[in-house]
Amino acid sequence: MKRRVLIIGAVALGPKVACRLRRLDPVAEIILLDQNEYISYGGCGIPYFISGEVSDIKQLMSTSFHVVRSPQFFRDVKEVEVRTRTRAIDINRRKKEVIVIDLSRGVEESLPYDVLVIATGSKPKKLSVPGADLPGVMTLSNLHDAIAIRDRVSKGEVGSAVIIGAGPIGCEMAEALADLWGIETTVIELMPQILPGLLEPAMANIVKKHMEDHGVTVYTSETVTSIEQENGSYRVVTDKRTLKADLIITAVGVEPNGELARKAGLLVTPRGGIVVNKRLQTSDPSIYAGGDCIEIPHLVTGKLVHFPQGSLANRQGRVIGTNIAGGYAVFEGTVGSFAVKVFELGIASVGISLERAKCEGFDPVCAYVVQPDRAHFYPSQQLMYMALIVDRKTRRILGAQGIGKNGDAVVGRINVVASLIASKATIEVLSNMEMAYTPPFASALDIVNAAANVAENILEGLNVTIDPEEFCSIFLGDAVKPEDLCVLDVRSPANARPYVEKFGPRWVNIPQEELIHKLDNIPKSDELILVCNSGARSYEVLRQLQSKLSRKTRNLQGGVALLKTGGMLTLEESDE
């Protein structure tokens, strides 16, 4: 008798399981259920549909050869049966049946299965403040929401918008609304930085300033206390101000939708994520689960995390398909590879942040590098910013983050680090990592090699550094006296002049090429902070001075470039 494989949920993981299984098993009966009408769409494309870059919603539901992945398509091309507007409301594991309700007709039915796959995805977290459930407050949980928002926006009904939450979706939505539609957009984030957990604060500052440069207002460390409606217009009230808005989008994260599994007595984490083994079986071996409804091991920390990514759902779908067909495939976990585009910036990260690494009991350091993404003489080169987090004791790479205008180049670098993190590599491996080299696409010493070199130099005690945040907090305060702390800026006078003018005797400029002849001009302060544009020349000077001076001397990581691009210290420099 033919086996029946029932799959609950027909976006991302579900269709992938169905298709992979069909290619391996020509006879099994495969049924895909979904409570919505739209299935098998690219949910990650929603911000680009709202921005208008993706003109028609059908594009998100089509194959690369422009055929809509409709139930008909699944039937004819994949030999998979699809039932939309069919909600699974219960699983009877003893009888191996799923109780479903046909939402169009309101009829209940029992569907027997031999193998069941739960692909119920995630659901948006609710903002728990008064007014969060008003009809004008939208989330972005599915295509219906997306169509509703785009509809209002394109009719010109939205002059101002407030986005609550500055995670990836909040930032993408800010671009979508502000860039093409010219909507006055404000983003409010509870945490002190945007993209929390994904970027070091100094890196997040770069993105924040970029958004502000594109006309988005960004408030961090700000709590929404209520949402109010008056005469058809809305107000977002925070602990600091009240903002009027025609459109309010909450994007405060998602959580796994494990309710059906929990009700069926399957093992579920306290956060609601379904627990699976490496073959992606739940605690009932006839039931698999994958995609946004499960939690998976983080390969750096070893802990279970919820990391909802369409890319992981695809890989997991293939694993489940293989396993149901009688093959053997495993999914080991995640290293947290992540990318987002915000206006012109490409942003990517992997692994864990410095702060998280400390919480996990590592002894981490963070190396910052600012370097062109191509050979520095190649015309289209742009600066790329990279942070590399490594463990002092084991020298393991724990995380990496990159930002640059050439997003493909940024993502390419982070993917390389991702592959090394997955294999638990040390920084020596990254130092020697053989990046393909040609001037239009890379420097002879690629930025990932440079970052590993900086990290090695820090661990060896050769590079004694101060991070941009600490620099700002100790130097920019008014109380600092020149005898306590001075900056030695080794850039050219044209670059240094505005800083010297602003900070007076606390910011001294001696260009690197004159330094060995002007050792006596070096400030006599108790502590010296060396500064150049990126932190590379100032490191050389640090090494030079090591044998010549005995006072406490540190090198500013990321140099003036990181401070400026992050809006932490902005003065106009003249180009020589």
Place this chain on the structure above:
Amino acid sequence: MKRRVLIIGAVALGPKVACRLRRLDPVAEIILLDQNEYISYGGCGIPYFISGEVSDIKQLMSTSFHVVRSPQFFRDVKEVEVRTRTRAIDINRRKKEVIVIDLSRGVEESLPYDVLVIATGSKPKKLSVPGADLPGVMTLSNLHDAIAIRDRVSKGEVGSAVIIGAGPIGCEMAEALADLWGIETTVIELMPQILPGLLEPAMANIVKKHMEDHGVTVYTSETVTSIEQENGSYRVVTDKRTLKADLIITAVGVEPNGELARKAGLLVTPRGGIVVNKRLQTSDPSIYAGGDCIEIPHLVTGKLVHFPQGSLANRQGRVIGTNIAGGYAVFEGTVGSFAVKVFELGIASVGISLERAKCEGFDPVCAYVVQPDRAHFYPSQQLMYMALIVDRKTRRILGAQGIGKNGDAVVGRINVVASLIASKATIEVLSNMEMAYTPPFASALDIVNAAANVAENILEGLNVTIDPEEFCSIFLGDAVKPEDLCVLDVRSPANARPYVEKFGPRWVNIPQEELIHKLDNIPKSDELILVCNSGARSYEVLRQLQSKLSRKTRNLQGGVALLKTGGMLTLEESDE
């Protein structure tokens, strides 16, 4: 007493050793020698200087902060002494002395050393045909050549050029001359394909066609027999034709410049590469060597290879600097990471080709994938072409190649595979490799994952494939009869029509979505080749038909896209 470290050669490796060593050792005396006047320049930038993209030769000799790396710069900033126009002519290892000649004054001198570094680089291979040494026949061995060529070109003296050799430099030079200067450019290659050894023939075809589309004439399988001069103009004579040219550039490869080392009795390979251990010491422990003058282990084959890359020279320079300073650093070898830009195409490869893998005793297969570089619904997406070579027995990844208009995206993918090849990973690791995902920069299932999946499917016998070359050789011949061999094209009628018209009953079109209802229309030929645009849909059909048909059925790898883009089969298709 201060140690004296003498470094012969002041481009790439030499300066890197000097700078790294200085940062670790503030007291050693460091002397850099070079027989040329120009030092520490980015030699890989020469094609971009000739094209005019890099406007001033000084840019190739400058730091990223626009300071020329002159002897003065090295003295003041790096505390390293540089002697230009100083040729090392002999090494007296017993006395630890290098005999040098000052080329300006013609004076010989002995320079004692404690540690010696040989960084004599490579030299262009000579074309051994009559006339190869005529004055108008140029190589690209240093900045002097580059300046001479650009000088002639910019004066309008060059109407036509012949480039002998279609390796990376030949291809880059073709672009440099044809694109900006509009010179009628011909490239002649001895081998049956361009970029031999770096790309599979089907992949190389894409680059060749792209060059031809940009007006460059490319002749492969063609041997230059002589170069003749008559009344100031030149003729290149091949086994097939005679070509007039105002400028002739030979780019037939380089070989290690190990002569000085050989004369000093150091171990040198038959090809002239200096032999070093992992710490980059020669057979004399006081003498280190690195960069283009050494041979290094290939980490896939285990054999010594000459792989001259500025990027490797930089990494090796750091290793040598660390070791001289008393540290411990090693250089394990190369995986052959490579990139080149040719007109709008970015091309990258790593590891070994299918052909090389066969020679090395592997049992290799090659998987081809054609896929968008971004989410297929994202507006700026472009097709990327990838080949992945894996060993059937060990499932190890042996090589990968990528081509696309988004060069950063191509290089990023190949770098990821490079990191896996270095760790001897199997395709399963690449299948599950967690590439950062966001629609503007990747598909949910990235092309590298897809390539690994295809390779797995081939090894498992699920995907029975025919490569584009074999397809062309067996199908495009006139002798094939419809009863022997037919193509089943599962694309839309609009795409398939011109092929059906051209090949008649040998090319049958049944769109994938109609196939299960039209099984009887499938040609009854002894062998069936399934075709779609990329090889993905036709693979699905292969799996579908597996249980329904019993005759020999194969899937065309890379589909019509690879055939068309490589100019192997070009017919006009209408867009639906």
